[in-house]
Amino acid sequence: MTTTETAVHVRVVAPDPFLRSGLEAALAAAPGLALAPGGVTVLASDDIDEDALHAIASADGAVVLVTRERDAAAAVRALGAGACAILHRDQAGPDTLVAAVRAAATGHGTLPPALLGDLVRMRAPAPALDAREKAVLRMVADGHETAEIATALAYSSRTVSAIVHDITHRLRLKNRAHAVAYALRQGLI
16 A cells, blocks of 8 residues: 555645645645545635635535634634534644544544634523413413413423423523523523
8 A cells, every 4th residue: 555545635725826836735745645536635715714614514524714803703614514623824834734634534623722712702692482481481470380380371280381391491491490590691581
């Protein structure tokens, strides 16, 4: 078996020929990597715009995105489109780039520490509750028992219990009181 057959294949896509040449040179010098289609795509794009997202989504295999973009929301869109690694262009030295390509080839991801911190700090929106769930939680918050809620809303007691169970299970809450506290804090009821 030749080294080309066992090497990780890497394809570079960059609008700027100088940038493309630099990325290709860094990758070609790394043992175990070969410039060839069919493996990891290294995509260079200044911005994470619609063109970049389309290129990520349409690439075969893993995508390592090299970009100047530092916006966490844009990074989320790139990850959603299928990028498994994002490197900021000013931090994408040869060693970092090669490590990201090797990680991507094995199904792992890479993010700059600052971006990872931004992503962790981003709050996911609170899950929505439907009208039925809100009505039940409002009555629980008012101190009503399951049977009272069932009578008032014309549900069976079993349905009311199932609704509360579904809310606590779906939102990973401990009990009814926790569900009410969570819904109040999130402005859901």
